Amino acid sequence: MAVPADGLPVLLKPDMTVWVVPPRLKGPRSMRVAAADEGRVGQLVRLEGVGDLDGASKLVGRSLLVSTDELPEDFGLHDPQGLLGREVVDEGQGFLGRIVEVMQGVANDGWQVEGPRGTILVPVVPEYVRGIDEDGTVVVDLPEGMVPEGEDA
Secondary structure (H helix, E strand, C coil): CECCCCCCCCCCCCCCEEEEECCCCCCCCEEEEEEEEECCCCEEEEECCCCCHHHHHCCCCCEEECCHHHCCCCHHHHCHHHHCCCEEEECCCEEEEEEEEEECCCCCCEEEEEECCEEEEEECCCCCEEEECCCCCEEECCCCCCCCCCCCC
16 A cells, blocks of 8 residues: 655656665565555555565555656645645636645545635636646636635736
8 A cells, every 4th residue: 555645646657666764674675566546545556566565564654756747747736845835816706815725625625715805715626626736726716706806916
């Protein structure tokens, strides 16, 4: 069972290369993911070259790292630490504020945004979140009524 660190999303996929940290003195320092299925609290992961319980037990308590090249394109939208403090701009309503909290949910995450219009709760779903632009601003397109009327930026 692999459990994502610090609220990160489940990331491991077949054919990814992972590095085991801290590495063992003897043996491979990197491995390929043979299979990865979602479990209740993490992923059920099978690594190439680890074929029995004894081999798997040697990985308990270690971290598996992946190259940034293998992260999903929208990884920045799911990294709680990287999101805190980012500005949020709505395509039609302009500046909404900054992300002050990332809330993890069963169906989707949510962001608490504080700004000139007060507190706005943004569901992190593809229908509303457009992405992060080149300067790091989160761009959303929220439906009418989700943003309180008030001061415009």
